[in-house]
Amino acid sequence: MEQQIGLWVGAFLTMGIISFLYKDNPWYKLTEAIFVGISAGYWFVALFWDNIVGKFWIGVFDRGDYYLLVGAVLGLLMLMRLAPKIGWISRWPLSFVVGAISGFYLLNYFSSNVMLQVQSTIMPLFSPQFNDPLFTSSAGNIISNLFIAGGTFTGLVYFFFSKEHKGAFGGAAKIGIWVIMITFGASFGYTVMSRMSLLIGRMYFIFGEWLNLIG
Amino acid sequence: MIRLTIGNENPGCELFIIGTRGMVKLLNFIAPLLLCTVLAGFAVAQDVILPSETNIIDSAMVAPDGSLPLGISNLIVRDNPNDDGNSIWLVWDKSPDDDLGKITSYIILRAESREGEYSRVGDVTSGTTEFFDNSAVDGVEYYYKIAAVNSLHDNGQLQWEMQAQSDPAGPVKSSAQWFDMRRFNVFIGVIFLCSAILYFISKAKTGKELFIRKIAGLDSVDEAVGRATEMGRKIFYVPGISDMDNVQTIAGVTILGRVAQLAAEYETWIEVPVCKSLVMVTAKEIVKEAYVKAGRPDAFNDNQVHYLTDDQFGYAAAIDGMIVREKPATIFYMGSFYAESLIMAETGNAAGAIQIAGTGQASQLPFFVAACDYTLIGEELFAASAYLSKEPKLLGSLKGQDMGKAAILIFIILGLILESFNIFQMSNWFSVR
Numbered sequence: 001m002e003q004q005i006g007l008w009v010g011a012f013l014t015m016g017i018i019s020f021l022y023k024d025n026p027w028y029k030l031t032e033a034i035f036v037g038i039s040a041g042y043w044f045v046a047l048f049w050d051n052i053v054g055k056f057w058i059g060v061f062d063r064g065d066y067y068l069l070v071g072a073v074l075g076l077l078m079l080m081r082l083a084p085k086i087g088w089i090s091r092w093p094l095s096f097v098v099g100a101i102s103g104f105y106l107l108n109y110f111s112s113n114v115m116l117q118v119q120s121t122i123m124p125l126f127s128p129q130f131n132d133p134l135f136t137s138s139a140g141n142i143i144s145n146l147f148i149a150g151g152t153f154t155g156l157v158y159f160f161f162s163k164e165h166k167g168a169f170g171g172a173a174k175i176g177i178w179v180i181m182i183t184f185g186a187s188f189g190y191t192v193m194s195r196m197s198l199l200i201g202r203m204y205f206i207f208g209e210w211l212n213l214i215g
Numbered sequence: 216m217i218r219l220t221i222g223n224e225n226p227g228c229e230l231f232i233i234g235t236r237g238m239v240k241l242l243n244f245i246a247p248l249l250l251c252t253v254l255a256g257f258a259v260a261q262d263v264i265l266p267s268e269t270n271i272i273d274s275a276m277v278a279p280d281g282s283l284p285l286g287i288s289n290l291i292v293r294d295n296p297n298d299d300g301n302s303i304w305l306v307w308d309k310s311p312d313d314d315l316g317k318i319t320s321y322i323i324l325r326a327e328s329r330e331g332e333y334s335r336v337g338d339v340t341s342g343t344t345e346f347f348d349n350s351a352v353d354g355v356e357y358y359y360k361i362a363a364v365n366s367l368h369d370n371g372q373l374q375w376e377m378q379a380q381s382d383p384a385g386p387v388k389s390s391a392q393w394f395d396m397r398r399f400n401v402f403i404g405v406i407f408l409c410s411a412i413l414y415f416i417s418k419a420k421t422g423k424e425l426f427i428r429k430i431a432g433l434d435s436v437d438e439a440v441g442r443a444t445e446m447g448r449k450i451f452y453v454p455g456i457s458d459m460d461n462v463q464t465i466a467g468v469t470i471l472g473r474v475a476q477l478a479a480e481y482e483t484w485i486e487v488p489v490c491k492s493l494v495m496v497t498a499k500e501i502v503k504e505a506y507v508k509a510g511r512p513d514a515f516n517d518n519q520v521h522y523l524t525d526d527q528f529g530y531a532a533a534i535d536g537m538i539v540r541e542k543p544a545t546i547f548y549m550g551s552f553y554a555e556s557l558i559m560a561e562t563g564n565a566a567g568a569i570q571i572a573g574t575g576q577a578s579q580l581p582f583f584v585a586a587c588d589y590t591l592i593g594e595e596l597f598a599a600s601a602y603l604s605k606e607p608k609l610l611g612s613l614k615g616q617d618m619g620k621a622a623i624l625i626f627i628i629l630g631l632i633l634e635s636f637n638i639f640q641m642s643n644w645f646s647v648r
Contacts, residue, residue: 017532024539036533039526047525078496094459094497101460109462110408111401111647118623119645122630130640149631156624159594161427161602162617180592181584188581195554 011210014202121152151179278375284312284365286379287321292359292387295347300391303348303357310363310379313341322362322378323348329358329383338364351389358385397648407622412615419607425614432571432589433602436474439569443544444481450474451486451543453534453559454498455550455574456527458491462597463575467550468497469600470573474547475502479509487520488537490530495522531555535562548572548587549596552579560586573599 016031056072059065074093081090125145127136137145157169158176165173208214287307295302310318318341324333325348336348351357360383366376419425443450452474454467471487478485487502489495499520506515523533535558538546546563548556548570556572556579563570564586572583573591583590591599601609630641 020535024536029536032532032536035526035529036524039529040522040524043525081496090496091500094493094500097459097493098465098497102462102465105462107401107405110405111398114619114623115401115404115645115647118626118630119642119647121627122634122642122645124637125631125635127635127637130634130642131637134636149627153624153627156620156627160617160620161430161598162425162614164426164428183577184581184584187578188585191578191581 007210011206014206018202117152121149123149125149150175155179278365278367278377282317282365282375283377284317284363284379285310286363286381287361288381290359290361290381290384292357292384294387294389297392297395297397300353301349301351301389303351303359303387303389305346305348305359305361305384307344307361307381309342309344312363312365317365318342318363319366320364321346322364324360324362324380326358326360326383327356329385331358333358333360333383353389353391356386356388358383359387360384400644401647408615408619411618412612414611415614415618416608416611419611419614425607425610427598427602427610427613430591430595430598430602432573432591432595433599435569435571435589436603437477439545439547439571440474440477440481440483442569443478444483446544448544449484449486449541450478451488451534451538451546451563451568453546453548453550454487454489454494455548455552456490456530456555457551459493459497461551463551464491464494466575466597466600467573468494468501470547470549470596470603471498472501472505473600473603475505476509479506479511479514482511482514485519486537486543488523488530488534489520490523490525490527492522495520527553527555528558531558534559538562538566538568542566543568546570548574548583549591549599550574552576552583557582557586563587 013031013034016027017035019025019031020028056068059068060072074096077093078090081087123145124130124132124137126134126142128141135142154172154176156176157172158165158180160169160173163169204214287310290305290307293304293306295304305323309321312318320338320340321343322335323337323339323346325336326333336350337346339346348357348359360380362378362380364376364378367374415425440450452471454471455461455464457464459465475485485502487498489498499517502520503512503515506512523530537543538559539562543563543566546559546568548560549572552574553576556574556576560570560572560583570587571589571591572587573596574580574583575593575596577593580590580592598613601613626641626645633639633641
């Protein structure tokens with residue numbers, strides 16, 4: 001019985017969301033309000049049990065990880081904005097978060113987005129590996145290597161902001177944006193196909209599980 | 216000393232073991248002599264280091280003659296360098312029998328004194344010559360032995376096992392290091408980049424004009440805010456679904472400052488629906504400051520920046536509803552977006568709003584390119600705050616980053632030439648562990 005109720009509620013809400021394809025209507029508004037309200041409540045409870053209880057309370061009082069108190073104090077400072085006179089204190093934890101995150105990610109992004117990217121781009125163009133005899137790669141691999149090297153080079157040129165895109169530099173930047181757009185096209189097609197599987201899942205729920213029209 | 220023992224790993228063979236215990240005692244007496252002779256002959260013939268101690272464990276059947284493997288040699292134990300402690304690095308030369316297929320695994324044994332009781336801390340497959348013991352306690356002295364193992368399993372049951380243990384190596388203590396020297400190249404790169412940025416910031420502060428090329432998406436910000444003013448409608452600013460621990464969100468809320476200032480100057484209502492509490496607090500501060508900068512602190516309303524839900528699709532559904540009901544003239548999507556990007560951008564497009572998007576999420580950029588009027592691609596999002604504000608500090612930073620890109624372009628060209636013609640493997644300079 002509970003399962004049947006759940007099924008009907010699920011179908012009602014799914015149809016409500018899909019009804020947005022026609023136009024904004026009361027059914028969609030109701031579904032949207034339920035979705036937003038329930039998800040906000042769910043996340044409040046989830047974050048409370050995960051962070052305040054799971055990480056802070058158990059961490060400090062069960063495991064004795066007293067350094068977590070620093071985070072708790074910063075969290076409390078955030079609440080200072082509720083008192084208008086000392087609301088400015090809430091900027092301290094914000095500054096801490098933004099500063100610490102920027103510093104922390106500087107190294108991570110530099111490693112992954114710069115160093116490793118350059119390492120992958122620098123490769124022998126005409127042989128499978130360094131020290132292999134020249135022109136031992138297949139024609140397909142050589143073209144692929146040239147495309148990767150040229151695409152990365154021209155793509156980088158496009159993101160160069162200090163020089164006007166004119167002349168040969170502008171030509172390279174134009175090739176770069178073409179490479180980027182071709183990549184976007186491929187990515188678009190791939191993602192649309194993967195989204196189709198989500199649609200199929202919902203359609204299966206409606207026509208299979210709810211209406212029993214497909215086996 | 217060579218020792219022959221019988222194990223009792225298979226409970227079913229208990230009677231058999233009791234029955235053969237007398238025989239084993241006899242074997243224990245004779246076997247050392249026999250094995251010593253055989254192994255000494257092997258050692259002389261093959262010029263290898265003999266295991267100092269050999270265990271032969273027979274669980275169900277007697278190992279065939281010649282199953283005893285030769286041990287490993289040159290065991291070196293060291294504190295694992297460049298780590299945060301609690302790890303010891305072991306390296307050895309594999310047993311000569313490894314290539315002959317006579318080794319099934321190596322067992323790593325550890326004790327706290329040379330003659331103490333060695334316990335197993337791990338094992339690796341044959342052919343392996345390295346092991347990291349990550350169960351060490353910093354400051355405690357350890358000794359290690361490696362047992363080369365030859366064994367036979369039948370249907371998961373151990374039939375027999377023979378081990379040749381190496382001499383103990385040690386003592387060794389684990390400790391933490393302040394610096395990971397394997398990432399020295401990252402340090403050099405970051406120092407170069409930061410120096411370039413600081414140099415250009417100081418140059419910009421002296422009043423020297425720094426050239427920044429035109430970025431179409433950003434030039435349209437004024438036009439988009441102006442359009443909302445002319446139409447008398449709202450501006451929506453969506454800062455993405457990530458928290459403040461994402462640099463794209465930080466970039467997004469930085470641009471929000473400029474957009475909010477323009478909106479305040481034009482007396483146009485800007486609304487910022489957010490899905491993370493920390494983003495809400497930050498965005499409120501930024502919008503409030505922008506109104507103060509525009510000389511209209513009284514026009515700021517706390518409800519301009521409001522929370523919807525942490526849920527990705529709940530957030531998308533709510534924004535869709537807001538777009539169709541309130542019909543904003545302009546929508547900005549600046550920050551980190553995932554699958555909700557097309558849902559929101561398509562609704563905004565259908566509602567006839569002018570849309571400007573910017574994200575570093577490569578997988579979502581195609582959707583914004585398809586559905587929005589202007590899109591800031593990746594780095595353009597990070598350049599936006601400098602471009603819009605023209606502040607010397609930000610412009611200098613952008614210029615410094617360009618120097619970093621120029622250096623990368625030079626390294627790529629040089630590296631491709633050197634590696635293609637087998638002159639020098641420059642890619643190793645950029646290897647990061």
